Amino acid sequence: MSNQNDNATDFHTFPDATGHFGPFGGRFASETLMDALDELSAMYTKLKDDPDFQAEFDKDLAHYVGRPSPLYFAERLTQKWGGADIYLKREDLNHTGAHKVNNTIGQALLAKYSGKPRVIAETGAGQHGVATATVAARLGLECVVYMGAEDVERQKLNVYRMRMLGATVIPVTSGTQTLKDAMNEAMRDWVTNVDNTYYIIGTVAGPHPYPTLVRDFNSVIGREARRQIQEQTGALPDALVACVGGGSNAIGLFWEFLNDRGVDIYGVEAGGHGLSGDEHAAPLSKGRPGVLHGNRTYIMADDDGQIMGTHSVSAGLDYPGVGPEHAWLKDSGRAQYVAATDEEALDAFRELTRVEGIMPALESSHAVAYAKKLAPELGKGKRIIVNLSGRGDKDIHTVAGIDGLTI
């Protein structure tokens, strides 16, 4: 399978009609969900090519989210690193502070078209929960967000933000009490309340058609970046770098470039305390294919196939699976997946803040950390686009805590 990265493969033709990206993806869901998934697929297939729907989505992205987001040439950082030119795609400047809102705007429109008055979501650190609560407030939809009890405790600020926005936050006490368990609980809610409820999944995972529609809504990132880099430099970039948890910001940047074979693609997983142990969240680097949350993809599980707890300093990357399209891009050889440790990400967080006056989210800091290694390897005159998927304000407490400070 590793020789699929030839010019013959059109990466824009995936997934197939049943949601498979090569051997990955699909719809490994209970029969109780199949009808709802069929209904969602049918609705999305109809709307995605509907000019009115697209116009409404584009209008919301322009006037509510504030798109296009800038592509910023980080000149001082480039000089400091002494290699390739570094361009930052500024998703951190979106309304609510991350790329997550591209998806929630799109799916809230789907909820509106479906006529369902209630939306639910899962969230880890709370960013997707906040982005969902935001669009629900704007559309007057009832909103329930499932969040692992441990995350509720760790992310009090975002919990309060969601409540201010009118959402009900339900702490999930099963399993490891983190993102994967919140996703299980949201699925259970959806099965029970499918008649009046739309489930807004926060990343490119889950059963078909979720990985596709979340990708499509985020692919605006790469469409803009491809145009912007050509306007600014007259050429395509040499490399793309983005962090990968579930992988929605990464696929959002990568997708438009997948058939540009001259553009190298790097996804950066959370290396945690290092890939030699178990304390990381790097299924593409260290896991193997399995089935979780409705799709086949790379996952982290123990010898018995039980899903493992993960570790990352960044809650948004702390997930034992990954979107199936990334699994496919890895096995086909089109993209490479690497990892940055907690420490490297924290260094990158501090460096970008001090050198460019831009405070990245800890998730995005993983991408910055890898770009720092890649820039001198590629060398001067080459161009790297780094997806700055979110802003770092939400992480100040975490970073201060690591510095031994209580704010």
Added chain:
Amino acid sequence: MSRIAATFDRLNSEGRKALIPFVTAGDPRPDVTLPLMHALVAAGADVIELGMPFSDPMADGPAIQLANERALASGMTLRKTLDVVAEFRQTNRDTPVVLMGYLNPVEWMGYETFVGRAAEAGVDGLLMVDMPPEEGEGLVPYAKAAGLDLIYLVTPTTTHERFNAIVERASGWIYYVSLKGITGANTLNVDEVEQKLDWMRQHTDLPICVGFGISNGEIAARVAKVASGVIVGSALVRIVEAQQSQSADEISSQVSQLLGDMRSAMDRP
């Protein structure tokens, strides 16, 4: 004829309905499962559904989620689950055992290896919750070759088209999920179930058993009037939860009591 088909044939000729208890293997401890299985048979079980514990049981409600957590915390594994079935078979040659669970531990062991070991242990059927018929190409050929029945769920929202695709692939019985939602919910409308079953019977000769929401003898008896059998899970698992610190004998006896009540209620003319 498979052990499952033979069981339904026998019940049919006796004019009785199948009582199918579900327990999670290894709940609350691995050593409880074997005596519990024998006790279930003694209390009137016709088929045993044995849950293969999984860390992320997405389609299950709180009672069975906790059962999975207890089993895993006490060291239960898929390998040990198969060992328990093999041990059960040493003294029970007649009661069919169906393994129910999620795909990942099975895929992790390898489909071919898993099916080989399951068949050797004396497993009769598989119900993979997160493997709808369209995603069965990895497991199904091995299961068929080994003569394992494949049991699929049908729900109130399953369309006619999907139902046809399911019966084409199903064997053993059809598991009708009596309500929308997760296991352990408690509002079951017997009239609605009857209507749906009448419709399904026009399209399949397979036995149709009903599960989800069956918590006591009275409901079991009412459902048994319209179905080929009833499946009871969460109600039994809640007893295991309440008795978890007790001995295997005590747990078995408490669980048997409820199952026995259901048996008598179902067999009452």
